[in-house]
Amino acid sequence: MTTSVAAPEARRVRRYHLALLGVALLILLLSLARVVADAPELTSSGTFGAALLLAVPIALAGLGGLWSERAGVVNIGLEGMMVLGTWCAGWAGYQWGAAAALVAGLLGGALGGLIHAVATVTFGVDHIISGVAINLLGPGITRFLSEVLYAQGTAAADKGAGITSSPGLASQAPSVSLPLLSDGPDLLGKLEATHWFLLSDVAGVLRGLTHDVNVLVILAVALIPLTFFILWRTTFGLRLRSCGENPWAAESLGVNVYLTKYIATIISGALAGLGGVFLVFVTTKYVEGQTAGRGFIGLAAMIFGNWRPGGLAVGASLFGYADGLQLRSSHAVTGLLLFGAILLLIYTGAQVRKALAVNGPGVRQYTAAAVAALAAVILLWLWVTVDKLPNEFVFITPHVLTLLVLSAASQSLRMPKADGVRYRRGEQH
Amino acid sequence: MMPAGLQRTLLTLAGAAVAVLLAVAVSSVAILAAGASPVTALEAMFDFGDTQNQVVNAIAFILNRAVPLFIAGLAVAIGFRMNLFNIGVEGQYRLAAIVAAFVGSQFVLPAPIQLTVIVVVAMLVGGLYALIPAVLKVTRGVNEVIATIMLNYIATNIAAFLVRGPFTGERAAGQLTISTPELPESAWFPNLNFLFEMFGLPAPRSGLWGFLAVAVLLGVVVWVVLERTRFGFEVKASGLSASAALASGVNPKRMVISAMVLSGAVAGLIGLPEILGRTHSYGSNFTAGLGFLGIAVALLGRNKPVGIAVAALLFGFLDRAAAPLQFADIPPSVVAIIQGTIVLMVVIANEITNRMSLRHEERRAARQLAATPSQAKTEVAA
Numbered sequence: 001m002t003t004s005v006a007a008p009e010a011r012r013v014r015r016y017h018l019a020l021l022g023v024a025l026l027i028l029l030l031s032l033a034r035v036v037a038d039a040p041e042l043t044s045s046g047t048f049g050a051a052l053l054l055a056v057p058i059a060l061a062g063l064g065g066l067w068s069e070r071a072g073v074v075n076i077g078l079e080g081m082m083v084l085g086t087w088c089a090g091w092a093g094y095q096w097g098a099a100a101a102l103v104a105g106l107l108g109g110a111l112g113g114l115i116h117a118v119a120t121v122t123f124g125v126d127h128i129i130s131g132v133a134i135n136l137l138g139p140g141i142t143r144f145l146s147e148v149l150y151a152q153g154t155a156a157a158d159k160g161a162g163i164t165s166s167p168g169l170a171s172q173a174p175s176v177s178l179p180l181l182s183d184g185p186d187l188l189g190k191l192e193a194t195h196w197f198l199l200s201d202v203a204g205v206l207r208g209l210t211h212d213v214n215v216l217v218i219l220a221v222a223l224i225p226l227t228f229f230i231l232w233r234t235t236f237g238l239r240l241r242s243c244g245e246n247p248w249a250a251e252s253l254g255v256n257v258y259l260t261k262y263i264a265t266i267i268s269g270a271l272a273g274l275g276g277v278f279l280v281f282v283t284t285k286y287v288e289g290q291t292a293g294r295g296f297i298g299l300a301a302m303i304f305g306n307w308r309p310g311g312l313a314v315g316a317s318l319f320g321y322a323d324g325l326q327l328r329s330s331h332a333v334t335g336l337l338l339f340g341a342i343l344l345l346i347y348t349g350a351q352v353r354k355a356l357a358v359n360g361p362g363v364r365q366y367t368a369a370a371v372a373a374l375a376a377v378i379l380l381w382l383w384v385t386v387d388k389l390p391n392e393f394v395f396i397t398p399h400v401l402t403l404l405v406l407s408a409a410s411q412s413l414r415m416p417k418a419d420g421v422r423y424r425r426g427e428q429h
Numbered sequence: 430m431m432p433a434g435l436q437r438t439l440l441t442l443a444g445a446a447v448a449v450l451l452a453v454a455v456s457s458v459a460i461l462a463a464g465a466s467p468v469t470a471l472e473a474m475f476d477f478g479d480t481q482n483q484v485v486n487a488i489a490f491i492l493n494r495a496v497p498l499f500i501a502g503l504a505v506a507i508g509f510r511m512n513l514f515n516i517g518v519e520g521q522y523r524l525a526a527i528v529a530a531f532v533g534s535q536f537v538l539p540a541p542i543q544l545t546v547i548v549v550v551a552m553l554v555g556g557l558y559a560l561i562p563a564v565l566k567v568t569r570g571v572n573e574v575i576a577t578i579m580l581n582y583i584a585t586n587i588a589a590f591l592v593r594g595p596f597t598g599e600r601a602a603g604q605l606t607i608s609t610p611e612l613p614e615s616a617w618f619p620n621l622n623f624l625f626e627m628f629g630l631p632a633p634r635s636g637l638w639g640f641l642a643v644a645v646l647l648g649v650v651v652w653v654v655l656e657r658t659r660f661g662f663e664v665k666a667s668g669l670s671a672s673a674a675l676a677s678g679v680n681p682k683r684m685v686i687s688a689m690v691l692s693g694a695v696a697g698l699i700g701l702p703e704i705l706g707r708t709h710s711y712g713s714n715f716t717a718g719l720g721f722l723g724i725a726v727a728l729l730g731r732n733k734p735v736g737i738a739v740a741a742l743l744f745g746f747l748d749r750a751a752a753p754l755q756f757a758d759i760p761p762s763v764v765a766i767i768q769g770t771i772v773l774m775v776v777i778a779n780e781i782t783n784r785m786s787l788r789h790e791e792r793r794a795a796r797q798l799a800a801t802p803s804q805a806k807t808e809v810a811a
Contacts, residue, residue, distance in 0.1 A: 076516075076574065115773075123777045128514050128574060132724050133773040140765030147760035148463040296578050303575055392590035399579040406576065407569040 019310075029342050031201035039335030043201040045192055047324050048208025053282060054327075055320025056220045057082075057291075060275030061298025062305070062312040063227055064268040068113075069307060070231055071264030072244035073120055074420040076131030079295030080138025081112030081269040085276025087142035090166030090286020091149065094159065097171035102216070102277055109273015110266050112138060117265035121258055124422045135295075143288070166286035173216050173281050216278050223271070228309040240264055244416030247423040257423060272298070300402045306413050319398040326394040333394050337383040344376035437786045441731070444778035452770040456763055465759045473757040474750040482631050487749060489625075489633030495738075495745035496644045496702045497716070501723025502730055502737035503651050504696035509732045510655060511668035511688050517562060517577025518696040519720025520584030525555035526700025527588045527609065530711035531596040534610040543615045547705070548643075551697040558584065559693020560686070567682045573689070581720075592713060608712030618705035638706030647695065648734040654691075655734075664688055696720070725772045731779070744768060 027043075034042040041047050061078050068075040088108030093101030112134055119130040143163075150161035159167035192204040231237035240260050242250040247257045272295060279290050297319055304318075305311025326333050351369035406413075457467035477487040501518055508515035515521075529551035533543065562576040598610030618639040622632035655661035666674040667684045675681055699719050704711060726744060730736030747768055751761035 119773060119777060123780045125776045125780055129728055129776050130773070132516075132721070133769055133776065136721065136725055136772060137766070137769035140762060140769045143762035144459060144463075144760050144766055147762050293582065300575060300579060303572070390590050390594065392586040396583045396586045399582045403565070403571075403576060403579050406571045407565050410569055410571045
């Protein structure tokens with residue numbers, strides 16, 4: 001991936017168009033699978049609404065990972081920071097409402113980020129090790145705080161708190177809908193209900209993404225382009241990324257590498273904490289263990305997205321969609337098998353075409369095509385025979401997909417060059 | 430002048446002691462903030478009970494908790510030795526435990542053979558599951574940390590599916606949890622209660638799990654493999670400098686695969702003490718999280734078997750303290766804070782002591798270098 005280094009304007013436009021085309025193609029295929037498999041939930045607004053809800057915390061955690069790793073600090077501790085965020089949001093939220101929950105969650109996550117920064121930047125502890133310690137500490141601290149502040153006989157316990165959960169939030173975060181289209185006359189909703197090929201599917205997707213959307217969702221989605229802008233279009237962002245690529249070079253140009261890494265890691269923690277706040281808003285209270293590994297999945301989404309905001313968003317959407325679909329209907333998931341089979345068949349076709357176009361096709365392309373064709377056949381067979389997948393297999397779909405994508409594409413992934421490297425000021429002169 | 434090795438050891442020990450003290454201090458602040466007294470907490474932690482029975486039970490609890498933690502620490506340490514982060518111990522041991530528990534329940538053989546089969550199956554499953562990230566790393570360049578995190582989720586869900594579906598056994602009347610079929614008695618590992626009885630003490634209620642003996646043996650074997658064999662040297666060399674190891678003829682791909690598989694095979698044993706010693710089946714309330722705690726234990730023990738054993742005992746001791754702490758009206762989760770803080774403090778202390786000993790070495794070398802030319806000059810003059 002050298003495009004990111006010196007991307008000419010024209011190429012970026014082409015990539016943008018390609019992405020749009022890809023999305024259109026995906027929706028077309030999805031609606032085809034919807035009709036053939038008779039699984040309306042595949043493209044229903046309910047599924048996409050749920051997918052959005054589930055994708056946002058993953059994307060926020062992923063953004064957290066992006067900020068710190070772009071500055072060269074590997075952050076496995078996102079999960080622990082997210083846990084801190086959920087607890088603080090629940091604690092502040094039940095007393096002073098949604099806005100306080102937001103601020104407290106941000107601060108809680110940032111505190112986790114600060115611990116990580118002190119350990120890795122100041123003391124040069126291995127980043128993975130510090131992250132593991134934070135993942136141990138996060139649940140420990142929150143459990144302790146719950147036992148102290150939510151114990152029986154406290155004021156919070158009277159409001160419904162327990163050792164594993166906070167009282168409900170004092171106020172909800174407001175949610176908005178797109179007027180006219182998804183609200184009031186609800187044109188998109190009506191269109192979706194007609195079940196026309198393609199049109200209803202597009203309507204369902206759009207309605208799911210615009211109907212009754214929490215303001216925090218809008219904030220979170222806006223953070224993705226904002227992150228891109230800050231990291232790739234400002235001086236500060238350039239300095240931050242230079243710390244992740246070559247901190248010694250950055251130091252020689254006068255960048256305060258320690259300070260930059262501190263800022264990046266604290267922002268990283270705050271973003272993970274924000275993901276936690278969002279989870280609290282969804283359940284309207286803090287529940288122990290509600291992060292359920294989303295910090296790790298956010299990390300995976302970021303790697304999936306090649307350490308870039310756009311790719312991260314795609315990764316998070318994928319995880320969110322798979323989760324949302326299984327939440328809505330386990331029958332629809334089998335429809336996804338058909339969708340996968342169609343995708344694989346297209347891939348096989350492309351490989352065969354390529355093999356025929358090139359003089360003397362390589363063994364590689366033949367094997368790739370053969371494997372894809374075989375997988376497509378297996379998926380088709382599964383779709384025909386399996387009526388209902390066991391839930392456990394649905395849960396692991398995103399993880400298996402990540403592994404597959406990583407093993408197919410990890411050569412073309414490029415992480416920041418000095419990611420996870422121990423840096424000490426003045427060491428290389 | 431103190432030899433450099435001794436000085437480094439002393440520094441390390443001092444660092445560890447300071448780390449533990451700092452962790453105690455941090456937790457004391459937490460306990461004070463919770464409105465309790467740290468002194469009461471300390472007393473509760475060391476209060477093993479009044480009667481002989483209670484003391485014996487407490488000791489057995491600590492040892493029984495320490496055994497799986499020790500094995501987990503060993504598994505993690507094998508990878509850590511060559512900078513290979515096997516975060517996947519968690520998934521490897523769960524999958525290994527359920528398959529071993531199921532296979533063991535399907536036949537009846539004389540106890541030694543039956544137990545050997547179960548142990549071998551567990552190691553095979555753990556090793557094979559660890560082979561996946563190893564192969565992905567070697568052939569496709571996939572980072573092992575992220576691959577093993579994904580595989581942990583996959584393993585947890587597969588185990589949940591297996592215990593609910595194909596591997597499920599008959600449920601006894603009144604039993605709420607689901608589990609694999611119960612192991613035949615030939616697969617029940619004999620306990621070590623005679624150790625207590627030898628000293629005229631009563632046998633502990635839960636029994637001292639016999640797997641303790643296997644764990645000790647395993648610790649010795651791992652020590653020999655890591656410290657006294659060519660393989661162990663190559664693991665260490667790859668960890669210290671991959672390029673130097675490659676230059677001296679160590680095949681890095683082979684090392685990644687063999688270290689990862691060995692780590693996974695050891696990880697496969699983590700669940701066995703509990704299954705063979707107490708539950709005799711893999712149920713839905715099987716102890717989870719040992720893989721992650723194993724990482725902490727390995728870090729505390731600095732990846733050396735003896736250190737890991739000490740760290741596992743410390744964690745077992747702290748875990749036992751949860752119940753007495755609750756009796757003393759102190760939030761028992763302070764134990765988790767102590768554990769987390771100790772780990773963080775110990776790794777920070779390690780870094781500081783490393784820097785100190787490095788600086789010391791540099792200074793000594795500089796002194797010697799400064800001394801040598803003048804000596805040479807005096808010799809010439811003479």
